[in-house]
Amino acid sequence: xxxxxxxxxxxxxxxxxxxxxxxxxxxxxxxxxxxxxxxxxxxxxxxxxxxxxxxxxxxxxxxxxxxxxxxxxxxxxxxxxxxxxxxxxxxxxxxxxxxxxxxxxxxxxxxxxxxxxxxxxxxxxxxxxxxxxxxxxxxxxxxxxxxxxxxxxxxxxxxxxxxxxxxxxxxxxxxxxxxxxxxxxxxxxxxxxxxxxxxxxxxxxxxxxxxxxxxxxxxxxxxxx
Amino acid sequence: xxxxxxxxxxxxxxxxxxxxxxxxxxxxxxxxxxxxxxxxxxxxxxxxxxxxxxxxxxxxxxxxxxxxxxxxxxxxxxxxxxxxxxxxxxxxxxxxxxxxxxxxxxxxxxxxxxxxxxxxxxxxxxxxxxxxxxxxxxxxxxxxxxxxxxxxxxxxxxxxxxxxxxxxxxxxxxxxxxxxxxxxxxxxxxxxxxxxxxxxxxxxxxxxxxxxxxxxxxxxxxxxxxxxxxxxx
Numbered sequence: 230x231x232x233x234x235x236x237x238x239x240x241x242x243x244x245x246x247x248x249x250x251x252x253x254x255x256x257x258x259x260x261x262x263x264x265x266x267x268x269x270x271x272x273x274x275x276x277x278x279x280x281x282x283x284x285x286x287x288x289x290x291x292x293x294x295x296x297x298x299x300x301x302x303x304x305x306x307x308x309x310x311x312x313x314x315x316x317x318x319x320x321x322x323x324x325x326x327x328x329x330x331x332x333x334x335x336x337x338x339x340x341x342x343x344x345x346x347x348x349x350x351x352x353x354x355x356x357x358x359x360x361x362x363x364x365x366x367x368x369x370x371x372x373x374x375x376x377x378x379x380x381x382x383x384x385x386x387x388x389x390x391x392x393x394x395x396x397x398x399x400x401x402x403x404x405x406x407x408x409x410x411x412x413x414x415x416x417x418x419x420x421x422x423x424x425x426x427x428x429x430x431x432x433x434x435x436x437x438x439x440x441x442x443x444x445x446x447x448x449x450x451x452x453x454x
Numbered sequence: 455x456x457x458x459x460x461x462x463x464x465x466x467x468x469x470x471x472x473x474x475x476x477x478x479x480x481x482x483x484x485x486x487x488x489x490x491x492x493x494x495x496x497x498x499x500x501x502x503x504x505x506x507x508x509x510x511x512x513x514x515x516x517x518x519x520x521x522x523x524x525x526x527x528x529x530x531x532x533x534x535x536x537x538x539x540x541x542x543x544x545x546x547x548x549x550x551x552x553x554x555x556x557x558x559x560x561x562x563x564x565x566x567x568x569x570x571x572x573x574x575x576x577x578x579x580x581x582x583x584x585x586x587x588x589x590x591x592x593x594x595x596x597x598x599x600x601x602x603x604x605x606x607x608x609x610x611x612x613x614x615x616x617x618x619x620x621x622x623x624x625x626x627x628x629x630x631x632x633x634x635x636x637x638x639x640x641x642x643x644x645x646x647x648x649x650x651x652x653x654x655x656x657x658x659x660x661x662x663x664x665x666x667x668x669x670x671x672x673x674x675x676x677x678x679x680x681x682x683x684x685x686x687x
Contacts, residue, residue, distance in 0.1 A: 350533050352503055352529065352533075353529065353533035354533075356503060356526070356527045356529075357545070357546045357550070358523070358546075367545075370536075371536045452577060453577045453580075454536065454578075454579025454580040
């Protein structure tokens with residue numbers, strides 16, 4: 230058994246931490262790029278079936294990671310429709326799986342945030358002549374500081390999940406091993422101190438990211454009101 | 455010229471009873487009435503934010519884009535975007551389709567017009583209530599509309615800010631922009647109005663030149679309103 234400080238000093242550990250952040254931040258970036266405009270559009274547009282779509286989107290926030298992992302696995306496996314890309318058991322596959330997992334979270338939460346703000350903005354924006362997607366994106370940008378919390382919710386989900394990345398990534402040492410899969414492995418191997426150490430590092434990283442986001446948000450809000 | 459604006463038998467639910475009105479260029483029009491008389495709804499029907507449940511609203515021109523660009527509205531509580539005062543005006547110009555190269559100069563001129571040139575870079579949301587309303591006026595005026603609808607623009611402002619806003623409105627009026635303003639403030643109606651449309655429970659009870667309205671209102675309701683309101687002016 231290793232002592233905590235020994236664990237922390239290992240270069241391999243920091244490689245795992247870096248890959249975790251790389252995968253989860255990439256997934257959050259992609260999911261935000263698609264999910265924020267999607268949520269804004271759903272908040273502002275009026276069409277038949279909108280309510281059903283909102284309910285579905287909200288329900289998808291609870292997608293089980295293992296199910297998403299399995300679906301992406303089938304898509305990317307050699308016999309699957311996207312097998313030719315050769316992405317299975319690469320960090321790329323993990324990014325895809327996590328993006329699918331958190332896209333509904335970011336879209337659903339931003340839909341709610343934009344819809345609440347829309348009540349305040351609608352008349353003014355329509356009066357100025359902003360229509361449709363233009364108005365939706367205006368509101369999205371205007372509540373950008375509040376949306377940071379939406380992004381963090383997505384990041385939290387991505388950083389914490391193990392089910393999807395372990396299926397599509399395979400937990401290969403030095404290639405696709407991230408913190409959560411490493412913790413699962415060490416726990417099953419019985420190396421509880423190492424698993425616990427990794428857990429502490431994971432939580433510390435998540436807290437650091439959230440603290441940084443909070444400071445940015447506070448500063449920006451003081452500046453722009 | 456998109457004016458005159460013609461409302462023919464316009465009704466809105468049970469808030470506005472069927473009414474016909476013609477709003478033409480020239481003297482400023484004050485829509486006066488108590489709270490709940492339907493002033494705000496009438497303004498929104500004119501501006502196109504609400505569709506009438508009966509009757510029709512028509513401008514002289516039928517080109518929808520020109521009709522939209524040549525009218526503007528200032529609300530009781532303006533919504534400012536989280537960006538600088540200048541950027542708020544630039545946004546309005548961008549939405550209206552003004553070429554990028556012309557936007558900043560046009561926006562700066564509008565800010566200067568309302569006395570906010572020195573606050574151009576200040577975030578709009580941290581401006582005072584009076585400054586925000588002047589910014590809203592600049593944003594509305596930047597495109598040099600033919601007509602500006604003002605919905606109780608000073609209702610939540612203190613007397614000093616109110617005077618500043620009224621000065622700006624008078625300048626717009628003098629510059630040839632048609633002013634259509636809703637208010638329940640008699641003093642303001644007297645100071646800014648050339649003619650008064652008195653609205654009571656969704657009906658137009660009278661439309662009279664301002665000086666005559668205040669000295670000898672035609673309807674009993676307007677007389678009671680003037681009498682009842684005066685102590686508060």
